[in-house]
Amino acid sequence: MQDWDDLKIALAIARHGTLTAAGRALGLNQSTMGRRLAALEAAVGRPLFERQGQSLVATQTGARVVTAAEQMAGTMAELAVEIEGGAAPLEGVLRVSAPELLIAPFLATRLSPFIASHPGLSLELVSDERPPVLARRDSDIALRFALPDQAELFVRRVAFVAFAVYAAPRYVLAAGLDPEERRAPAPGAFAGCDAIGPPPELSGAADAQWFARLARGARPALRVDGAAGQLAAVKSGMGVALLPCFLGDAESLTRLTAPGACPLREVWLAVHRDLRHAPRLRATIDQISAVMKRERVALMGALG
16 A cells, blocks of 8 residues: 555445445546555455445455554544644444344434534444444444453443333223332233233343243233334234333333333443544544433433
8 A cells, every 4th residue: 555545445435335435425436446446455465345235345454454544534634623723524424233222213313413413424323233343344333232342342331221011001901900010020920911022032131031031921922023013012002012111101101110120231332442533433432422321311211
């Protein structure tokens, strides 16, 4: 690689996913981008990107090059701010992966003011609960319920999420349930009810196992993957389900257990250790952390 312009080619492709989109961001056409990438790969001596569907994804070598480019871009942006004054604009595509139940009902709406205030920044929210592989650019920032343990990651806990058992008010009446008896539910507390839960292969979390004990003797009315499907079934009056409190409370469902009775889930934020100081990542991390702090009462089901 000869200079910063070489790194900008790799960085733009990683951020935008295609030669056309990356070229548009740099003011270059697709054929020029293709020639520049070929020359860059020839200089490095190995491929930097591989095609996956319609997108170009960094190889292991490419990921290291892009990481170096991110660091340089952050340094240059900070230097420009120091020389010119003011704040550097946040630009480019930034991918945030998180469990499905945190995306549509939570992050997608609460991050909208941040997105609106940075028109040059494009956020991609991707549903994913697998251990994050940020070195391969699967995502730039990852939120997970399990503590990531990869050595290259910088990790911080940003929230706790409380869960409780919910049902539609009409189901509560029809089943003769008493919400006032929810403080210390015993195993089998919902025997005879209609239970809505995840498929067996997704029921290993501590909160899911807790609900399974309470639902001992209940009819397994529906097994559905994802909080959205479980929420829809509860709202239709199909039965009882374990839902995050911020979701169940927002839909005016009847809470049948106290949020403190069910094990809490921790929310961990992970970012590649070498990139966490890049301006657009740092600003997005700070924004997500601020949202989690501001919504603490809702996330905890008014526990705290």
